[in-house]
Amino acid sequence: MLDPTASRGAAPVILEVRDLGKVYDASNGPVEALRGANLTVRKGEFICLLGASGCGKSTLLRIVAGFEQATQGSVAVYGCEVDGPGPDRGMVFQDYALFPWLTVEQNIGFGPSHRRIAPKEVAKLTEKFMAMVGLTAFADRYPHQLSGGMKQRVAIARVLANDADILLMDEPFGALDALTRSALQEELIELWRTTKLTVIFVTHSVEEAVLLADRVVVMTAGPGRIDCEVEVDLPRPRDVASVEFNALRRDVTRRLTSHIGGSRPVAATADS
Amino acid sequence: MSLQGTVSPQLDRAVATASVATAPTAPARVATRGRGRSLGPRLRAVALAVVVPLGLLLLWDVLVRWTGTRLVPLPSGVAVMMWDFAFGGIYDDAYSGSLPIHFWKSVQRVYGGFFCAALVGIPLGLMIGRIPLLRAMLDPTLSLLRPIPVTAWLPLSMIFFGLGPKSAVFLVFLGAFYPILLNTVFGVKSVDARLFEAAGMLGCRGPQLFRAVVLPAALPSIFNGLRLGASFAWILIVVGEMTGVPEGLGAVIMDGRTLSRTDLVITGMIIIGVTGFVSDRLLVLLSNYFLRWSPQHHA
Ligand SMILES: Nc1ncnc2c1ncn2[C@@H]1O[C@H](COP(=O)(O)OP(=O)(O)O)[C@@H](O)[C@H]1O
Ligand SMILES: [Mg+2]
Secondary structure (H helix, E strand, O other), X not given: OOOOOOOHHHOOEEEEEEEEEEEEEEOOEEEEEEXXXXXEEEOOOEEEEEOOOOOOHHHHHHHHHOOOOOOEEEXXXXXXXXXXXXXXXXXXXXXXXXXXXXXXXXXHOHHHHXXXXXXXXXXXXHHHHHHHOOOHHHOOOOHHHOOHXXXXXXXXXXXXXXXXXXXXXXXXXXXXXXXXXXXXXXXXXXXXXXXXXXXXXXXXXXXXXXXXXXXXXXXXXXXXXXXXXXXXXXXXXXXXXXXXXXXXXXXXXXXXXXXXXXXXXXXXXXXX | OOHHHHHHHHHHHHHHHHHHHHOOHHHHHHHHHOOOOOHHHHHHHHHHHHHHHHHHHHHHHHHHHHHOOOXXXXXXXXXXXXXXXXXOOOOOOOOOOOHHHHHHHHHHHHHHHHHHHHHHHHHHHHHHHHOHHHHHHHHHHHHHHOOOOHHHHHHHHHHHHOOOHHXXXXXXXXXXXXXXXXXXXXXXXXXXXXXXXXXXXXXXXOOHHHHHHHHHHHHHHHHHHHHHHHHHHHHHHHHHHOOOOOOOHHHXXXXXXXXXXXXXXXXXXXXXXXXXXXXXXHHHHHXXXXXXXXXXXOO
């Protein structure tokens, strides 16, 4: 019924990345990880950043998150320049980065409990988001007692409970087995539809990008930059076996590999 | 479209796959954790632990009888001395029934020095590990002072604090301070940088980070430091009490030496050994409680 893509054109711009460049000062000389990246994201969009490993996806995402300082260009959220991490942008890491000394419940309540919110309110918020990711029964477990999929659910709930507007996800399902990954992909889409979040999702898997995104942003390496953008107009839920899906997938794969010449044998299509 | 209705069937499935994935490892973990450890294995552990001490006692007894030495008493002689030291009624000399007072004085000094060391060492370590300016200022000095054996401080400590218990407490403090401080600094430095990023994006910053992230993340390392510090504290109390202190287990050992009462010396040694052991077990219990979230810290 309510397809979030329908009104996308009219939605306000939530994130604006302008001419972003990043040079790392590594011990063996400077490394240019990003050059002249431009990206505009509208509220409620689901964006996938797609590219071979080492092409600067994480760098771009980490600059947006405020963990890393850009050496050129700027990032603006709702028109305000980003300097440093903030609760408006929540990051979901591939390696979860849960606080191992806190239970599931306390991890999810971490953000709210560090703002001036009454403990009762914190408990209510935590309860709500714990239920949303289906972990109420595991409230008192510690992270080391959870499977990878459950940990990633906690990480997502932790960001949602903190009332983030933009969900930044850096290959969040990369370390999970195929079954858990596809379950979490479905859940993520469901959460996105119900919460009207804006999602920027980094992946090196063409299939994952085409399955999830409204728009796939293809990045290329050496130095990292944005090569092209592909609108994905397929209706949701998407059928991985359909002809349209596979046509689009082939198209994106071709764009991705056309830039990976003989000098870079990195296989970006290893996902299939 | 309600969230519950749409999300939960998928969640159930996902949880099911997740638990399938963990199924092979979970039972093994429970077994090694020993949640329902029965009496049998525990008795076995005690029996195994007791074999070597009993063997040493036997060897001691045999060697003393065989050599016929009068310098070292038999284990039974030490046992009698220990009884007299604790409850009196056998020799009725200056040491009869005086264990409680000596013991209590030493325990006070050990824990006095130890707690001071923890009270200074942990916060200082957290700050040195976290604040580069402080580290740049203090690290060189601390590294210069560290190689000096604590016992080398004894003469100076007696000048600062006079002949008496205060200088013993100071030695205990110094001895416990370095392991606590260094382990805390190490713990803070090895905190996963991701955790700071996670805390930052959740809106926790500045001084809040110390309590919310730095302290808990460094806790395993801090407990290592506390255990090391406590063992050094017990080592140094004897040194500290050997000069100019009338009461305390170290003083008893020193008296035993001057009076050539080896049974008293050995009695003092055994009591220190047992007390140090018990105090370490207490720390381990505490550590197991506070680190119950960490799979690798169930000593
Ligand atoms: N902290 C860093 N210091 C130096 N070089 C880095 C650092 N982080 C990333 N790089 C380099 O920047 C490039 C892009 O890295 P990254 O953004 O992690 O790529 P991706 O996430 O697409 O795999 C790589 O060549 C990588 O080696
Ligand atoms: Mg990356």
